[in-house]
Amino acid sequence: MRLLQTLRREGVLGINRRNHEFTLRWNPRRNYPLVDDKLETKRLCEAAGIPIPGLIAVARRQGDVRSMVVELASLSQFVLKPARGAMGNGILVVRGREGDRWRRAGGRLLTDEDLRYHAASIISGMYALGGQPDVAFVEELLEVHPALAEIASDGVPDVRVIVHRGVPVMSMTRLPTRRSRGRANLHQGAIGAGVDLATGRIVHAVLDNAPVTRHPDTDRPLLGIGVPSFARVLEIAVAACDETGLGYVGADVVVDARRGPVILELNARPGLAIQAANRAGLVPRLRAVGERVRPGATRAERIALGIEISVSRDEA
Amino acid sequence: MNRSAGLVGFLLVMIGAALFVWKAFVLELPLAATDAEGLWRIELEITARGAGRRGSLRAPLPSTGPGQVVFDERSASDRLVFTIRTEDGDRVGVWSGRFAGVHQVVHGFRVQLSEVTTPLPGGIGRSPSRELLARYAGSTREFPSDASDVKAFLDKLWPSAPENPLDRLRTLFGFVADEIATVPSASDDALLTLAAREGSAVGKSRLLVTLLRAIGLPARTLLGLQLFEGQTPITTQWVEAWIDGQWIPMSPIDGFFATRPANLVALRTASLAELETTAVAAVGHRYNALRERLRPEELAAMMTPASPWLARVSLYRLPVSTQSALRVLLLMPLGALVVALFRNLIGISTFGTFMPVLIALALRQVALAAGLMLVAAVLLLGILGRLVLERMHLLLVPRLGVLLCAVVLAVTSFALLGREVEVRELSVGVLFPMVILTMLIERFSVTLAEEGLRPALVRAGWSVVAAVAVYPIFHSAKAEHLMFGFPELVIVVMGVLIWIGGYTGYRVSDLIRFRAFAKPAGGAGS
Numbered sequence: 001m002r003l004l005q006t007l008r009r010e011g012v013l014g015i016n017r018r019n020h021e022f023t024l025r026w027n028p029r030r031n032y033p034l035v036d037d038k039l040e041t042k043r044l045c046e047a048a049g050i051p052i053p054g055l056i057a058v059a060r061r062q063g064d065v066r067s068m069v070v071e072l073a074s075l076s077q078f079v080l081k082p083a084r085g086a087m088g089n090g091i092l093v094v095r096g097r098e099g100d101r102w103r104r105a106g107g108r109l110l111t112d113e114d115l116r117y118h119a120a121s122i123i124s125g126m127y128a129l130g131g132q133p134d135v136a137f138v139e140e141l142l143e144v145h146p147a148l149a150e151i152a153s154d155g156v157p158d159v160r161v162i163v164h165r166g167v168p169v170m171s172m173t174r175l176p177t178r179r180s181r182g183r184a185n186l187h188q189g190a191i192g193a194g195v196d197l198a199t200g201r202i203v204h205a206v207l208d209n210a211p212v213t214r215h216p217d218t219d220r221p222l223l224g225i226g227v228p229s230f231a232r233v234l235e236i237a238v239a240a241c242d243e244t245g246l247g248y249v250g251a252d253v254v255v256d257a258r259r260g261p262v263i264l265e266l267n268a269r270p271g272l273a274i275q276a277a278n279r280a281g282l283v284p285r286l287r288a289v290g291e292r293v294r295p296g297a298t299r300a301e302r303i304a305l306g307i308e309i310s311v312s313r314d315e316a
Numbered sequence: 317m318n319r320s321a322g323l324v325g326f327l328l329v330m331i332g333a334a335l336f337v338w339k340a341f342v343l344e345l346p347l348a349a350t351d352a353e354g355l356w357r358i359e360l361e362i363t364a365r366g367a368g369r370r371g372s373l374r375a376p377l378p379s380t381g382p383g384q385v386v387f388d389e390r391s392a393s394d395r396l397v398f399t400i401r402t403e404d405g406d407r408v409g410v411w412s413g414r415f416a417g418v419h420q421v422v423h424g425f426r427v428q429l430s431e432v433t434t435p436l437p438g439g440i441g442r443s444p445s446r447e448l449l450a451r452y453a454g455s456t457r458e459f460p461s462d463a464s465d466v467k468a469f470l471d472k473l474w475p476s477a478p479e480n481p482l483d484r485l486r487t488l489f490g491f492v493a494d495e496i497a498t499v500p501s502a503s504d505d506a507l508l509t510l511a512a513r514e515g516s517a518v519g520k521s522r523l524l525v526t527l528l529r530a531i532g533l534p535a536r537t538l539l540g541l542q543l544f545e546g547q548t549p550i551t552t553q554w555v556e557a558w559i560d561g562q563w564i565p566m567s568p569i570d571g572f573f574a575t576r577p578a579n580l581v582a583l584r585t586a587s588l589a590e591l592e593t594t595a596v597a598a599v600g601h602r603y604n605a606l607r608e609r610l611r612p613e614e615l616a617a618m619m620t621p622a623s624p625w626l627a628r629v630s631l632y633r634l635p636v637s638t639q640s641a642l643r644v645l646l647l648m649p650l651g652a653l654v655v656a657l658f659r660n661l662i663g664i665s666t667f668g669t670f671m672p673v674l675i676a677l678a679l680r681q682v683a684l685a686a687g688l689m690l691v692a693a694v695l696l697l698g699i700l701g702r703l704v705l706e707r708m709h710l711l712l713v714p715r716l717g718v719l720l721c722a723v724v725l726a727v728t729s730f731a732l733l734g735r736e737v738e739v740r741e742l743s744v745g746v747l748f749p750m751v752i753l754t755m756l757i758e759r760f761s762v763t764l765a766e767e768g769l770r771p772a773l774v775r776a777g778w779s780v781v782a783a784v785a786v787y788p789i790f791h792s793a794k795a796e797h798l799m800f801g802f803p804e805l806v807i808v809v810m811g812v813l814i815w816i817g818g819y820t821g822y823r824v825s826d827l828i829r830f831r832a833f834a835k836p837a838g839g840a841g842s
Contacts, residue, residue, distance in 0.1 A: 003827055003834040012830055016660060017820040089767060124713065126762070209832055276830055 011281030013272055018248075022286065026165065026247025027268050034244050035266040039083045039137060044243045050236050051262045053079075053254070054140040065119045065136070069112050072138065076102075080115070082122040083135040088185045090127030092118050093141065093155075105154065105182050142264075143257035147228045151175050151191075153217040155182025158264055159195065159227055159253045160274060161237040162282065165293050168234050168306040169285040171195045172277040173202065173227055178217050186273050191215065193222055194278030197310040200230025204279045211279075233261045234303050240266060242299070250274075285309050321818030328811030335804035343621045349609035349797040354429040354578045356543055357608055359636040361422050362591065362601040366415020371595030373421065376539060376584035377407040382563075383432035383576050387612070389425040396421065404451070404586035415596050422635060426608065426615075429543075431578040434564050436482065441560030444534050452534035452558060458506070458522060461529035465507055470530055484531050485557060485564075486573075492524040493568040517553065517569045518588060524555045524568050534558035538565075539584040541603055549605040552580070553588055604636040609797055618801055631800055639800075644677070646799040649809040651676060651786045656816045658785070663825025664778040667759040672782035678752045679783065680790045688780065690727075694753055695776055697722055698760045699769070716758050723753055 007014075013022075034040050045052045056078055059068040072078060076097035082090040092115075093105035102110045119136040121127070128134035142156050151157075155176030162170045172194050176182045179189035186192045191212060193205040205212050205222045214221050227233060237251035240263045250270025255261050275282055288309045293302065339345050364373055377400060380386045391398050396413040411421050444453070455462040473491075474484070497514040506522040509515030515523060521537045528535035535557045542552040554567040554576075565576040583590075591601050608615060619632045631642060651673035658664050658672075666672050679687035701719045710718070756779075763772040789795050799805055 003831060004822065006833050007822060007827070007830055010833060012822075012826075012833065014820070014822040014826040015663065016823060020818070020820045087767070206832065209829060211832060272826070273829070276832055279833070 007281070011283030011285075011287075012275050013282040013286070015272065017283070018272060022164070022248040023269055027249075028245065031245045032268050035246065035249070035268045037083050037135075038081065038085075038265050039135060041240075041244075041263070041266050045240055045263050048239065048243050050239050050243070051259060053142055053256075053262050053264065056138040056140060058135060058137045059119055059123060060135050062120055062123055065116050065123070068119060068136070068138065069115050072115070077141040078138050079141050080118060080122075080136060080138050082127040083137060084132070085122075085127040085134075087187070088183050090118075090122055091183075093182065095141070142254050142259075142262070145228050145255045145257050147226065148173075148175075148255070150218055150220045151215045151222055151225060153178045153182070153215070155180070155184060156254055158184045159230075159233050159237075159255065159261075160270070161234060161251045161253065162270055162274060163238055163241040163249050163251055164286050164289050165247045166238060166242055166297070166299070167289045167293055167302045167309075168197060168238055169289060169309065170274055170278055170280070170282060171197060171234075172274045175205075175215065175222075177207075177215070186271075191222070192273055192277035193225075194274070194280070195227055195230070197234070198307045199226070200233075201226045204277065206273075206276050209273075209276055228255050229260050234306075235299065236261055236263055238299055238303060244268075288312075321814055325811040325814035325818065328814065329808050330811075332804045332807030332809075332811065336802050336808070339621070339626070339802060339804075343617075343623065343626070345617055345621060345801065346610060346614040347798070349793050352608060352611045355426065355608040355610075355612065356429065356581075357424065357426050357606045357636055357639075358541065358543075358549070358581065359422055359424040359604045360601065361420070361604065361637075362411075362599065364415060364419045364421065364593070364596045365417065365598045366419065366596050368414065368416045369595045370413065371415045371593065372410055372412035373596060373599070374408055374410050374592040375423070375590070375601070377409045377423070378425065378427065378581055378583050379407050381582065382434075383430055383578070384581055385428040386425055387428075389423070391421075391423045393421040394419055406584045406586050408584075424636065426612070427581055428612070429578045429581065431575060432565070433575040434562050436564065436574055437560035437562070444558055448534055448558065452536050453529055453532070455529065459526040459529055459535075460507060461526050463507055463526075465510060466526060466530045469510060470527070481531065481533060482559070485528065485533060485559070488524065488527045488531070489566055489568060489573060492520055492527070493571060496520050496523065496568070498569055520568045521553050521555050524566075528555075528557050536585050537588055538582050539588045539590065541581040541583060541605070542570075543579045543581065543605050543607075545607050549603045551583075551590055551603070554580070556585075604640075606636045606640055609793055631803065643796055643800050644680075646803055646806065647790050647796060648673060648677075649806050650789050650795060650799065653809050653813060653816075654786050654789070655782055656813055658778075658782045660816050660819065661823060663823030664782070665775055666779040666782050667756065667763070667775055671756065671759065672779050673786055674752045675756065675779065675783035676786035676790050679787050684784070684787060688784075690753075691756070691780060693726060694723055694757055695760055697726055698757045698764065701761070716761060719757055719761060723757055727753070 034044060039055075039058065042052050042055060056075070057068045057071050059065050076094075078094050080092040080094070085091065094102045094110070095105050096103040098109065100111075102115070104110050122134055122136035125133045144152055144156050148157050152175050157173050157175045159171055159173045161168050172192050174184035174186060175191040175193060176184050177189055177191060181188070184190050189208070191205055191207050193202045195201065196203045202222050202225045207216065213223055233253045233255065237253055240251055241249045244266060246266075246268055248268075248270070250267040252264040252267065253261050254264050272282075289305070292305060292309070297305070340347050360375060362373055362375065373396075377389070378384065378386050391409070393411050395416075396411040396419060399410050399412070401408050401410055409423055460466065473487070479487075495513065496509060498517060498520060499514045500516055502512065502514045502516050502519060503509055504516050504518040504522070506519065506526040509519035509523045510526075525535040525537055535555060537553050537555055539551065539553050541549045543549045552570075554565060554570070554572075556563040556565050558564075564574050566573045570577075591599060593599050610618060615632065619630050620627045621630065631639065634642065652670060655666070655670060655672055659666065659669075675691065698719060701722055705715050705718060760772055760776055763775055
């Protein structure tokens with residue numbers, strides 16, 4: 001009961017309320033394919049000049065798989081993904097080449113045959129929502145930015161930004177751990193670290209829903225670490241969400257060591273764990289956006305509004 | 317909660333509840349099933365096809381007699397004239413007219429059955445009337461009691477002085493019941509059955525009647541129905557012998573003697589014909605039976621409530637087969653309600669939205685423990701199959717197909733096992749709908765592939781928990797009676813579902829996930 005009161009007081013958003021008042025209300029069903037299909041999202045971002053990881057190859061049919069794998073022979077690093085996978089399922093990260101085989105993240109060696117099987121499984125719909133036939137694609141492997149390298153093990157951290165009606169309201173960075181096997185997925189044991197919208201610095205962090213202050217693998221302190229180019233992160237997150245026509249989106253941004261922030265994917269049903277990572281509820285911020293956002297406000301104005309709302313809430 | 321959803325939900329609940337209260341308390345319709353023993357509603361459905369000539373269909377109709385009270389008979393037939401005749405003491409329904417195209421005939425009745433024990437007299441007592449002897453003691457083609465084979469057999473059995481006829485009756489019954497094998501494909505003929513020492517159920521009954529007539533006891537076969545709860549009735553036959561003014565029932569197949577079980581309905585004594593036709597080209601017929609849970613007077617109230625408008629929409633007036641389907645169908649909203657509670661208020665994830673309802677529906681046909689064992693076995697098979705098939709790098713659909721084949725094989729061997737060890741639940745498990753098992757294994761193996769063993773097992777576990785929660789509702793005669801007798805309750809369920817759908821508060825899973833908020837903020841965020 002006390003927990004219930006605390007959650008209400010802090011304005012923590014529950015799944016039922018998220019569905020009713022935000023995803024169902026602000027995200028028109030017909031626009032879902034734009035974010036559920038990662039290739040769609042890429043096309044959208046590319047057309048609007050928003051940076052994305054480079055697309056290397058696409059296999060739409062089982063017949064395309066062989067030529068796609070042949071195309072990859074000259075590469076040593078890439079990521080093979082399903083276009084409509086959920087929760088990071090079916091993603092295969094290749095880190096290096098050894099003779100005629102590839103080394104996967106985590107160390108296992110893969111043959112051409114293994115790679116073809118994985119691509120074929122993706123196309124047969126094994127990782128897609130509802131088991132529908134899917135498309136496999138290969139994109140360039142992103143590199144961990146040096147500023148975050150010491151608090152991310154075996155993988156690339158990403159930054160999740162919740163954007164409501166064009167206004168960024170909350171963000172967190174997801175830091176892979178050895179236990180999450182390099183994946184930036186909180187269910188699998190990655191750290192969720194709340195990032196202050198105004199400063200871009202980590203203000204709170206949780207691992208398995210419990211607060212932590214240091215990275216479990218490197219023992220580095222987490223609090224106070226800044227996400228590099230954070231202003232640019234917010235800018236492309238808001239720009240990408242503007243393109244989708246959706247009013248409640250989670251944008252996943254990766255700060256690449258060479259290219260800076262790029263849009264990895266967008267999510268029309270973003271999870272709620274970001275609140276635990278920030279130790280703050282979304283409801284008051286979302287309400288404030290509803291009251292204060294002006295139709296036709298520029299991107300810069302909206303980002304400023306989001307920062308202002310988050311700061312005033314933190315002080316309150 | 318959204319105001320319009322709240323209002324619509326409230327209106328629906330009030331409408332449904334008002335109807336329910338009016339029916340239950342003003343019209344005083346029975347709220348709970350009294351579970352009347354031995355009351356059945358039975359329907360005979362005949363499909364006939366004719367080529368434009370005049371013809372007729374004749375089927376036996378049951379009469380009220382020892383152990384059975386027949387009432388509430390109703391008959392529906394298109395373009396045919398229905399009459400009831402009495403032939404050789406049996407009631408026979410005759411549908412006659414010009415048969416053109418397909419004709420559907422339905423004859424329904426209710427019957428109150430009870431077990432009857434006919435006390436055996438001390439001796440042969442009263443002697444039968446001349447008419448009785450003429451009809452039931454003579455040698456006929458069906459019962460050749462003066463055939464030389466019969467005589468030879470009896471002479472061998474009793475070479476010296478004849479015993480008391482009652483003892484001879486017992487001896488002959490024991491001989492036919494125990495020493496003549498029952499073989500469904502064997503002969504229906506009394507003499508062939510005697511010669512081969514094996515016969516069909518009909519052959520054995522005819523042989524017993526023949527032997528009884530040969531020793532001078534009037535005897536006859538009866539055509540009847542054997543009823544089982546939740547299953548289609550089967551036509552059967554037994555034997556009656558006349559001693560001291562009474563017919564003593566006995567069956568050399570089902571093994572009863574003098575006590576007729578309460579699941580038998582006698583249809584006809586003159587012959588074993590289920591249906592006779594003249595000038596009708598093709599004919600099919602079947603019986604449906606449904607056990608009534610209400611006493612006759614309660615049934616009457618349900619079928620013709622005080623309001624004529626309600627009488628017209630009473631589900632109790634529907635054909636039996638439709639009633640059976642509706643009884644299950646009307647329970648589904650309750651299942652949906654439970655699943656909605658589990659998913660939206662508690663926040664557990666299950667396979668598919670209504671998979672637990674389907675599992676519970678499937679379990680309805682099997683005992684809970686046997687059903688759960690079956691589900692567990694299927695899931696285990698899914699895991700094993702995946703372990704083996706993963707190495708072969710098969711594509712998704714063929715791989716699921718292979719798993720489905722494995723499930724079919726497993727269920728088949730379950731059925732065989734069930735027969736061997738005579739565990740009835742296991743062999744009933746064959747009826748466990750295959751589609752539901754297939755869906756279950758598909759969902760399970762996809763989750764296994766996509767998210768790994770733990771999430772798949774967790775989700776399977778929760779699906780089973782939800783199914784087990786739904787199961788008692790699906791199994792409860794009370795719930796079935798309430799929903800079937802008061803279908804307006806579906807509107808109440810709709811209203812409640814709209815309320816749940818409009819609920820924006822926390823789920824139990826939200827509370828667990830955000831439990832860290834309960835502790836005061838420690839340094840971070842300040």
